[in-house]
Amino acid sequence: MLPVSLSFENISKAYASPVLRSINIEFKAGKVHALMGANGAGKSTLCKIISGLAAVDKGSMLYQGQLYAPTSIRDAESAGIQIMMQELNLLDDLSVAENIYLGQLPCRYGFVDYRQIERESTKLLNKLGISDIDPRRKTASLGIGHKQLIELARTLVRPCKVLILDEPTAALSAAQSNILFEEIERLKQTGVAIIYVSHRMDEIERIADCISVLRDGNVTASEESGVLTQEEIIRSMTGKTISTDRRFNKRQRSKIAVRLENLSAGDFLQDINLDIYHGEILGISGLMGSGRTELLRCIYGADPHSKGHVELTKTSKDSPGHSPQSSVKNGLGFISEDRKKLGLLLEHSVQTNMSLANLLSYSAHSGWLNKSREAADVDRLIEQLAIDCSGCDQTIKELSGGNQQKILIARCLLTECDVLLFDEPTRGIDIQSRTMIYELLNNLALEGKAIVVVSSDDAELSQLCDRIAVMSNGRLADTFDYGEWTQEKLLSAAFRFYSTDSAA
Numbered sequence: 001m002l003p004v005s006l007s008f009e010n011i012s013k014a015y016a017s018p019v020l021r022s023i024n025i026e027f028k029a030g031k032v033h034a035l036m037g038a039n040g041a042g043k044s045t046l047c048k049i050i051s052g053l054a055a056v057d058k059g060s061m062l063y064q065g066q067l068y069a070p071t072s073i074r075d076a077e078s079a080g081i082q083i084m085m086q087e088l089n090l091l092d093d094l095s096v097a098e099n100i101y102l103g104q105l106p107c108r109y110g111f112v113d114y115r116q117i118e119r120e121s122t123k124l125l126n127k128l129g130i131s132d133i134d135p136r137r138k139t140a141s142l143g144i145g146h147k148q149l150i151e152l153a154r155t156l157v158r159p160c161k162v163l164i165l166d167e168p169t170a171a172l173s174a175a176q177s178n179i180l181f182e183e184i185e186r187l188k189q190t191g192v193a194i195i196y197v198s199h200r201m202d203e204i205e206r207i208a209d210c211i212s213v214l215r216d217g218n219v220t221a222s223e224e225s226g227v228l229t230q231e232e233i234i235r236s237m238t239g240k241t242i243s244t245d246r247r248f249n250k251r252q253r254s255k256i257a258v259r260l261e262n263l264s265a266g267d268f269l270q271d272i273n274l275d276i277y278h279g280e281i282l283g284i285s286g287l288m289g290s291g292r293t294e295l296l297r298c299i300y301g302a303d304p305h306s307k308g309h310v311e312l313t314k315t316s317k318d319s320p321g322h323s324p325q326s327s328v329k330n331g332l333g334f335i336s337e338d339r340k341k342l343g344l345l346l347e348h349s350v351q352t353n354m355s356l357a358n359l360l361s362y363s364a365h366s367g368w369l370n371k372s373r374e375a376a377d378v379d380r381l382i383e384q385l386a387i388d389c390s391g392c393d394q395t396i397k398e399l400s401g402g403n404q405q406k407i408l409i410a411r412c413l414l415t416e417c418d419v420l421l422f423d424e425p426t427r428g429i430d431i432q433s434r435t436m437i438y439e440l441l442n443n444l445a446l447e448g449k450a451i452v453v454v455s456s457d458d459a460e461l462s463q464l465c466d467r468i469a470v471m472s473n474g475r476l477a478d479t480f481d482y483g484e485w486t487q488e489k490l491l492s493a494a495f496r497f498y499s500t501d502s503a504a
């Protein structure tokens with residue numbers, strides 16, 4: 001029997017309403033314990049309680065047999081409990097090495113020993129498969145996947161007996177996820193207790209030793225891995241049986257909505273030629289850094305292009321002033337992959353965040369906003385997307401990660417755009433809500449909208465799309481029509497324009 005590392009004894013926690021109700025749970029040394037549950041079920045809250053970031057209302061924790069009541073993240077870290085949080089928490093203005101060592105920067109003669117942290121960071125980055133990143137580089141310049149790996153590196157340089165990973169693979173490529181899983185295996189062998197939060201069933205099946213499911217503040221299932229079937233896990237999460245593998249029928253595409261001609265942007269995009277049609281869902285696949293996000297941003301005008309054209313059928317060829325403003329005017333909507341940095345106003349309400357891009361349509365001739373119509377639309381979307389919030393006035397920093405993501409999707413839907421560009425739309429969204437979002441996108445495509453979805457999950461694209469375009473090293477490697485693609489074909493296209501060295 002492996003020793004219990006950390007246990008919850010009747011822990012309760014409420015915000016506006018109860019989140020955890022008298023929870024008992026044990027985390028064992030040398031085991032990966034997966035925590036599952038719908039968006040808003042309380043998984044991150046549970047992790048924050050262990051890390052000293054949220055206080056309990058009732059109950060206690062035992063850690064290595066002793067009462068444990070951290071009041072700050074420093075308490076937790078010095079006790080050997082490390083957390084990689086769901087939302088990135090790096091300081092953008094610091095270098096990669098400084099972020100990794102923040103809070104424990106080594107000093108020589110009263111000065112930070114930069115040579116040492118840079119040397120050690122280089123070793124660590126190599127180990128995590130990101131040897132192309134200079135540890136002196138400003139963190140702000142990194143993409144979201146690399147930032148997530150830097151967060152992982154941060155936890156690895158600290159003494160660790162309990163490691164909490166709250167949706168660690170949300171922005172990682174398959175290859176990077178594999179590196180993470182190898183690290184997890186290594187830590188397990190040294191007796192670390194790992195608490196692993198994820199919505200991805202395949203990962204859980206692969207690495208979890210036991211699984212606990214949260215619903216309505218209670219633990220609704222807790223078993224050794226392999227005991228529960230996928231259906232049983234979903235039922236424990238939702239209280240009902242739902243089908244998650246529905247494949248939508250092929251839709252009929254109509255006229256061209258956007259035409260890309262020789263589109264190039266610096267080193268990131270080279271000579272992309274692609275037509276996007278009304279009535280279709282076009283998937284964009286490719287490795288992280290292959291230009292998927294850059295392509296969407298260029299179509300939207302969020303980044304400039306250096307050559308070629310983005311031709312929107314509503315207007316003629318773009319002018320040099322192609323910008324998010326002109327895109328909005330032309331009926332383009334965009335949700336970015338980094339919701340905290342680029343999308344949401346965390347201090348504002350659900351309603352403000354949702355209707356932000358659509359205020360013009362709510363303003364009457366008098367100049368006043370038609371508040372009741374706005375509220376009615378917001379309420380409708382809260383219901384349609386099953387957003388777990390106390391109402392449209394709630395501040396969104398109080399919402400769980402998955403529910404914040406749903407707000408971004410809702411914002412895009414409210415704008416009634418003709419062309420919707422989604423970058424990783426279901427990141428952090430639970431299985432049931434994911435199915436609802438697929439349904440919504442399907443309906444929008446049937447109405448004739450053009451939908452483009454970037455996703456690192458090829459299974460998601462296969463389920464959802466009429467066509468998949470594959471990016472490779474800034475170029476469009478291939479496009480596959482419905483029925484033409486296989487996982488092997490998608491992967492081989494994704495690697496096409498990399499040399500074997502840089503493809504790993």
Ligand SMILES: Nc1ncnc2c1ncn2[C@@H]1O[C@H](COP(=O)(O)OP(=O)(O)OP(=O)(O)O)[C@@H](O)[C@H]1O
Nearest residue numbers: 015039040041042043044045398399400401402403
């Ligand atoms: N600071 C806060 N103030 C008020 N309510 C909060 C706060 N933090 C979390 N909540 C609420 O607690 C509930 C649980 O949130 P939590 O973030 O733990 O969910 P989760 O299971 O991690 O969900 P997700 O899968 O979306 O990440 C949600 O209803 C959320 O709105």
Ligand SMILES: [Mg+2]
Nearest residue numbers: 044086400401
């Ligand atoms: Mg969470």
